Amino acid sequence: MRLSVYFLPTLKETPSEAxxxxxxxxxxxxxxxxxSAGIYSWLPLGLRVLKKIERIVREEQDxxxxxxxxxxxxxxxxxxxxxxxxxxxxxxxxxxxDRHDRDMLYGPTNEELITEILRGSVKSYKDxxxxxxxxxxxxxxxxxxxxxxxxxREFLMKDAYSFDLDYEGAKRSxxxxxxxxxxxxxxxxxxxxxxKADSGPIGGDLSHEFVILADTGExxxxxxxxxxxxxxxxxxxxxxxxxxxxxxxxxxxxxTDGERDAAKEKELGGDLVTARGIExxxxxxxxxxxxxxxxxxxxxxxxGEAALEMGSYGIGxxxxxxxxxxxxxxxxxxxxxxxxxxxxxxxxxLKVGDAECDKSCENIYAMLQDHGVEVLYDDREERAGxxxxxxxxxxLPWQLVVGPRGLKQGVVEVKFSDHKANTRAKEExxxxxxxxxxxx
Amino acid sequence: MRLSVYFLPTLKETPSEAxxxxxxxxxxxxxxxxxSAGIYSWLPLGLRVLKKIERIVREEQDxxxxxxxxxxxxxxxxxxxxxxxxxxxxxxxxxxxDRHDRDMLYGPTNEELITEILRGSVKSYKDxxxxxxxxxxxxxxxxxxxxxxxxxREFLMKDAYSFDLDYEGAKRSxxxxxxxxxxxxxxxxxxxxxxKADSGPIGGDLSHEFVILADTGExxxxxxxxxxxxxxxxxxxxxxxxxxxxxxxxxxxxxTDGERDAAKEKELGGDLVTARGIExxxxxxxxxxxxxxxxxxxxxxxxGEAALEMGSYGIGxxxxxxxxxxxxxxxxxxxxxxxxxxxxxxxxxLKVGDAECDKSCENIYAMLQDHGVEVLYDDREERAGxxxxxxxxxxLPWQLVVGPRGLKQGVVEVKFSDHKANTRAKEExxxxxxxxxxxx
Numbered sequence: 001m002r003l004s005v006y007f008l009p010t011l012k013e014t015p016s017e018a019x020x021x022x023x024x025x026x027x028x029x030x031x032x033x034x035x036s037a038g039i040y041s042w043l044p045l046g047l048r049v050l051k052k053i054e055r056i057v058r059e060e061q062d063x064x065x066x067x068x069x070x071x072x073x074x075x076x077x078x079x080x081x082x083x084x085x086x087x088x089x090x091x092x093x094x095x096x097x098d099r100h101d102r103d104m105l106y107g108p109t110n111e112e113l114i115t116e117i118l119r120g121s122v123k124s125y126k127d128x129x130x131x132x133x134x135x136x137x138x139x140x141x142x143x144x145x146x147x148x149x150x151x152x153r154e155f156l157m158k159d160a161y162s163f164d165l166d167y168e169g170a171k172r173s174x175x176x177x178x179x180x181x182x183x184x185x186x187x188x189x190x191x192x193x194x195x196k197a198d199s200g201p202i203g204g205d206l207s208h209e210f211v212i213l214a215d216t217g218e219x220x221x222x223x224x225x226x227x228x229x230x231x232x233x234x235x236x237x238x239x240x241x242x243x244x245x246x247x248x249x250x251x252x253x254x255x256t257d258g259e260r261d262a263a264k265e266k267e268l269g270g271d272l273v274t275a276r277g278i279e280x281x282x283x284x285x286x287x288x289x290x291x292x293x294x295x296x297x298x299x300x301x302x303x304g305e306a307a308l309e310m311g312s313y314g315i316g317x318x319x320x321x322x323x324x325x326x327x328x329x330x331x332x333x334x335x336x337x338x339x340x341x342x343x344x345x346x347x348x349x350l351k352v353g354d355a356e357c358d359k360s361c362e363n364i365y366a367m368l369q370d371h372g373v374e375v376l377y378d379d380r381e382e383r384a385g386x387x388x389x390x391x392x393x394x395x396l397p398w399q400l401v402v403g404p405r406g407l408k409q410g411v412v413e414v415k416f417s418d419h420k421a422n423t424r425a426k427e428e429x430x431x432x433x434x435x436x437x438x439x440x
Numbered sequence: 441m442r443l444s445v446y447f448l449p450t451l452k453e454t455p456s457e458a459x460x461x462x463x464x465x466x467x468x469x470x471x472x473x474x475x476s477a478g479i480y481s482w483l484p485l486g487l488r489v490l491k492k493i494e495r496i497v498r499e500e501q502d503x504x505x506x507x508x509x510x511x512x513x514x515x516x517x518x519x520x521x522x523x524x525x526x527x528x529x530x531x532x533x534x535x536x537x538d539r540h541d542r543d544m545l546y547g548p549t550n551e552e553l554i555t556e557i558l559r560g561s562v563k564s565y566k567d568x569x570x571x572x573x574x575x576x577x578x579x580x581x582x583x584x585x586x587x588x589x590x591x592x593r594e595f596l597m598k599d600a601y602s603f604d605l606d607y608e609g610a611k612r613s614x615x616x617x618x619x620x621x622x623x624x625x626x627x628x629x630x631x632x633x634x635x636k637a638d639s640g641p642i643g644g645d646l647s648h649e650f651v652i653l654a655d656t657g658e659x660x661x662x663x664x665x666x667x668x669x670x671x672x673x674x675x676x677x678x679x680x681x682x683x684x685x686x687x688x689x690x691x692x693x694x695x696t697d698g699e700r701d702a703a704k705e706k707e708l709g710g711d712l713v714t715a716r717g718i719e720x721x722x723x724x725x726x727x728x729x730x731x732x733x734x735x736x737x738x739x740x741x742x743x744g745e746a747a748l749e750m751g752s753y754g755i756g757x758x759x760x761x762x763x764x765x766x767x768x769x770x771x772x773x774x775x776x777x778x779x780x781x782x783x784x785x786x787x788x789x790l791k792v793g794d795a796e797c798d799k800s801c802e803n804i805y806a807m808l809q810d811h812g813v814e815v816l817y818d819d820r821e822e823r824a825g826x827x828x829x830x831x832x833x834x835x836l837p838w839q840l841v842v843g844p845r846g847l848k849q850g851v852v853e854v855k856f857s858d859h860k861a862n863t864r865a866k867e868e869x870x871x872x873x874x875x876x877x878x879x880x
Contacts (some may be wrong), residue, residue: 005505006507007509007561007570007572009561019769030561033513033560035512035515035516035519035553035556036514036515036516036542038514038619039512039514039515040512041511041512041553041557042509042510042511043509043511043557044507044508044509044572047508047509047510050510061463065445067446067447068484068487069447069481069482069483069484070481070482070486070487070490070575071475071481071482072475072479072480072481072579072594073473073481073513073594074476074534074546074579074593074594075476076475076476076479079475091539094514094538096536096546096582096592097532098532098600099532099581099583100474104476106536106546107512113475114483116475117473117481117483120449120473121447121470122450122474130447132484137512137513137577139514141539153514154512154513154514155540184555198855203779220875257618315454322874341480371750384865403464414541
């Protein structure tokens, strides 16, 4: 993509309404634009990141055997009356009347709708297990939306729903999602710690929030310090049996705000870490709560009818864009992990109009694209300083800087931004060596 | 995908609420499920088709230089008050009050929101032209939703908005979309005829609906019989200059319901065709209607300020799923063009449990997947008749039928469903020849 035509409205000043770094950087780098309180438009650069995150989530759901569907945003209130949640849900639910005065709502979650779909389709235990997910916009009418897309009102969520004949099956489904979540967040460069979370009226252990530690987190969490180890996912055979993996990640203490255990924490002593946390996922077993209320049953192998055992599994897809930025940035801007970066390479032409620079840049641009590398080519007639600042702000993993002085010496500047080390290192290299470095 | 685990709730009976063939076939083949009047969930098979259509639309928008954004579904009423449309829009607009009693609405279209984004970002004629599109769910509260997803309330639409300094630029943007639309529909196997459409208060010629002829169309349209020619796109150099292409497609008579011209039609005589039509796209130039009302201006090359010249360009993405089915089906079911088919190949194991059949099918299944071919493998323990009926119903381009009798003779049955010829032809072939035929 050529920056001269790209719609990338970056801001020089820090917007006053943004109180956390991800919100500031997303506005400044032209990723999003607010349309009303807690509701945002995604501009081209932001949408590219959102889609990369969405793709990783989708691939790991598919790999775990979940099947993608797409439920609508607007749901009938009657379904929620069946489960009893229409009255129980607070003012976060956006309630709507249609032109025929029927009660509708903008879905904040989809347990009722997916249960309605299953009860009309699945008749026998032979049709199980099933895990259906969708990636769809949700609405929760937060009283005070803030932190940009981290706590918006309209947000993109992946929610999966598993249906099994019995508890053992439900637990297998839960474990599959547990491991899929570990993989999902790891692929984005994130260390998301599975923490014991509120399991609601069902009780039991099958409820975990996946939490990123960050100063701007919404609540205080606590965990064993081993979770901070840099190699924490290395020793786990993630493709092996699932229960050992789940056990390995749950045997050590890790608890969300409401689930903390003072006695256990005292015991841990110096091994305890407390920090602010950002929730990026939540997995949850809730038994027959909805299937009983909504009469979603199958014929079991013994000929009797059984209400389905269910679980739900959420990932905050749009929130993750902010979470990644909270985790990886410096004073100059974002530092994207390559897996979610909007482009892999930023190519800077230091002297647009100079025949040698133009020719060299056009060649590099074409060559990288031919090799399937996503490049943002800064071909604008701008000061070098402005180009450097914009490129650092949007934080692509690689920058290639081509200028007349370097070309005379046969070199270009390569800048690598490393999200793990939180560094931006540059060096001069012959063009061929630079390209080799980038295309590894 | 193995059919034994796939969530594909097909129906044997024809649902009574469905009055047109696409609605019937989508319900019967387990593509969609109604959640309330005019609002549908997309089940796995339907979602695959929706995504393929979405991808073709996206690729052709990108190729034409449009840039993808994503605006939210919920918009503030105040923006629509600026343009004057909040009061002008009828009861099709879903109006909502949030918890702070602010007027919001579920976007039926996005001229206001995109203009608001541009006016805050674009300052100079040097930032033009721009064409921004998004693919997002819309809501129009139809008084009597019907025909399934063809005339639903919540529907997926691609809408693009072009911004230019002057009329000449706007016309270039219009032509680009005109040609992109021809390509888009052709890639789906559809013959969408560009027809003169209502240009509203602006007047002029720059308004075309793209219309598919089908008995179940919503209105009567008329055109020169040459548009029915099977080779109509062949002779046009679609990558050449755009104006000759646009002229070639607009010089012959073609008009939507409200734009028909009795005198011209009389003149055409035997060359006139009248038929029912389904609108699948609409492109539209509207000048400075919104940019004047909402104060979206740039500095021109002469130093003066100019309101932007705009156009909007819609494609009914979810509606197209129905339109393709209306165009391509027979008594047994759908006949998908390969470009939008949910899978390319349906593999039928006639005798699950038979060692030879199972082994052969597993090999074919693995081999096709290794070659990147999307396969739906019917590995269910079902009667042959039920398997044939389901496979014909969902209408994949290729079927491979593997049975014990054929294997003994070293052959399998290959069935090719041709959407253009509206035929399903089968023959027995040695396995290798069959695979070769399919993988061309």
